[in-house]
Amino acid sequence: MTETPQRPRPLRVLAAMSGGVDSAVAAARAAEAGHDVTGVHLALSANPQSFRTGARGCCTIEDSRDARRAADVIGIPFYVWDLAERFREDVVEDFVAEYEAGRTPNPCLRCNEKIKFAALLDKALALGFDAVCTGHYAQVVRREDGSRELHRASDLAKDQSYVLGVLDERQLAHALFPLGDTVTTKDEIRAEAERRGLAVAKKPDSHDICFIADGDTQGFLAQRLGRAEGDIVDESGAVVGSHEGAYGFTIGQRKGLRIGTPAPDGKPRYVLDISPVTNTVTVGPAAALDVDALTAVRPRWCGTAPTGPGTYTAQLRAHGDETEVSAALVDGTLEVSFAEPVRGVAPGQAIVLYDGTRVVGSATIASTRRATADAL
Template structure:
């Protein structure tokens, strides 16, 4: 088994489409693909119908400035560069999905959806249609290739930057055409390399938060799309404690901003335990009620063959969360996971990603917890 980076095991020169966001990671990834001898074309995805001119610090991405940074990097690397308009597809598959999930009382991860629906579906499909062999991105993850040509998705060596969680939605066919040149390096190494390559983005800050909510005001974004709908804040017994202007503004595990009129009998803080869109209520209670040791995932995506029987693994439920020992089993198309230790504050709509060591087994959307 070999750690698949660049070039492919058979040494064939590939036609590679490098997705260039305008950041340092994708620029260095594209440069490495060229250095490995591949025929590389850079493309920047225009994901907003009305992109801002400038990024707000490290918030957001996909601005006009980012497009220009990507073009300048492509010029330095010496590859052709194009901007592809995918704003409508992004709105339908990522933004509309994001709003619909919150409306349904769930907490989605738009980065997973973007990787699944945009970068490794819409973009990859277009790339293959144009005769490209692979899509190259600056994600921190590794692809390991076996002698028989089968591939596995693994964690990055830089655990602080590891992005295998948001790539856990990729299936075998998508992994067969994916290229992640940065998985064997640290972020510091990549920035130093960018400086050596005279890439102006070497010191550009990483983007954070949700790219289409550049100001970081998720509640304001949702209010604009969903409006206000007054409802009750209740305890586990159904006793009304306060009111809210929209259940979508709350997340499981939230403590601050609950607008509760009087303290709990024991004087301890209360947390959001449940969000019900059916009766527009938010249920709050003690922190220990947030502990979850069982969950059910729907719409599984496997980075290889689906697991058979009961599988010992580790589970990760947040992009930057820790992994927990678990056992998982696929039953009637659902993934049932039992955690060795409780995890606090898991919300429906989040993804659970399963690992065998550093290998990603697959992922599922959390539909129920206990």
């Protein structure tokens, strides 16, 4: 007698619904797959604006209403959870402190680590849910031994595994990404939303930093940290300009330097170093940005930690290309060497390691080594 394969049991799923098209379609797909889905919108701002401005920001009252309407159409219960204080402490204050220390943080990655798959997931599990569902483009693969792996999305053009590289195996065991295993364009996702009757089908995607709705990061930081005039110097230490706060610059920045003295060779200059102690910004030629090694701290592994040196590919920013690296854990820190020099690597950024499409883990860049002997 032939046994009939058993279908996976339905899960109790908490769908994080931002009010955008991706999370709405993800929730709809989870419900269509037979799961018992409840929608939740995270109120992350203590004083949310009423409306969004195009693709700027999120978490407005309008977004909450859009999420509720989508849940009504899908036919699932819906709640709004206030996580504003936790978001302020773990994401916004961390963002400000990192810039004040001369580093360049990634708040989306921190939000996934601290809010969506820590505060939200912990609360979901305490209430008896099995998984948290989001609209991220990535895949969770279950191995034969029951362990989970995080992989890139089937559609590499929309892959968001970089900002999920902070998730550990326990969190992956309770994560659901319904958009990650299908190769569909954004237009097709919008068309699916329209077929499902979801009014967010034509809503603009959210870009930039959600808690800086006007996109003026430097203005936001100035308001929080105050203006502090300092020098812009070249590699020799000669003053070539001034600034109103070293926190307003990032490694590799070219525009907005307001340098009065041109470079001797007439070529553009870039930010090479930021020193919050001396409130000094150092600029120089593009070649001085080349980095051939780095040290990263606070490694987090999407599964079992590597036991020895290995060769991987690495991604250094959310929409960056992969580059070949050698990496090893040394006394709890990650030592990474690049096969070819890379540019624009800044302390505070995350480095995410991959083995093929599998996400091995991530760490926060603490320091870099310049490729040229005469560079900083």
